[in-house]
Amino acid sequence: MAQIGLKKLHFVELIEDTNEVLTYGEVQKLSGAINATINPAVNTQELYADDQLWDSVSSLGKIDVEIETADLPLKLRAKLTGSKMEDGVLVEKATDSPPYIALGFKSQKSNGEYRYVWLLKGVAQPMAEDYSTKTENIEHRTPRLTLVFMPRTFDGEWKRTADESSDEPTVGETWFDKVPGDTENNFE
Numbered sequence: 001m002a003q004i005g006l007k008k009l010h011f012v013e014l015i016e017d018t019n020e021v022l023t024y025g026e027v028q029k030l031s032g033a034i035n036a037t038i039n040p041a042v043n044t045q046e047l048y049a050d051d052q053l054w055d056s057v058s059s060l061g062k063i064d065v066e067i068e069t070a071d072l073p074l075k076l077r078a079k080l081t082g083s084k085m086e087d088g089v090l091v092e093k094a095t096d097s098p099p100y101i102a103l104g105f106k107s108q109k110s111n112g113e114y115r116y117v118w119l120l121k122g123v124a125q126p127m128a129e130d131y132s133t134k135t136e137n138i139e140h141r142t143p144r145l146t147l148v149f150m151p152r153t154f155d156g157e158w159k160r161t162a163d164e165s166s167d168e169p170t171v172g173e174t175w176f177d178k179v180p181g182d183t184e185n186n187f188e
Helices: 072-082
Strands: 007-017 023-024 029-032 031-047 054-067 084-086 090-093 098-108 116-125 144-149 159-163
Touching: 007 031, 007 116, 031 098, 054 116, 072 084, 072 090, 098 144
Parallel strands: none
Antiparallel strands: 007 023, 007 029, 007 098, 031 054, 054 144, 084 090, 098 116, 116 144, 116 159
16 A cells, blocks of 8 residues: 555654663654655675576665654754753754654555554754745745664664554554563553
8 A cells, every 4th residue: 555644753762772671761742744764775795606696695784764844843853863952042062962762653555544663773863954035935944854773782673563454453552652662661
């Protein structure tokens, strides 16, 4: 089925990711989802022998993700990028250290049902910004946040995807309660 929608964008801070423990914070909403682009980099090494392709081995590299929202309030931007708020002003420094996060959303399919996605461990990059003067034809400039996702240390997973029509009919009711795999928190 084709994807025709995007909404319910959420993020969660990844507190601890070790071989033994996986802990996330509380799920928080990001409103006004416009676009989410997920672009995994795949590194491929090919071996040729006897004048033909003999073997091909691929490994997952970084996963580039870009989200576009109608708005990204400065407090949320500070939280996602590791910047600070001082007296209502966003202060960005070269030494900012963004936290690892998980990112979740749902996307309507052409059959009316939803696909649910969690990207499990990523870090935000400093934001590019685009400003221009207003003309007779108004153009919206919306925030775009670029993140780099990777597999979790705990289990090697980087993404979870479920369809509303799957064998688990309640997937949509609990999908945003917590990040899949969290071994410490139960926010129900």
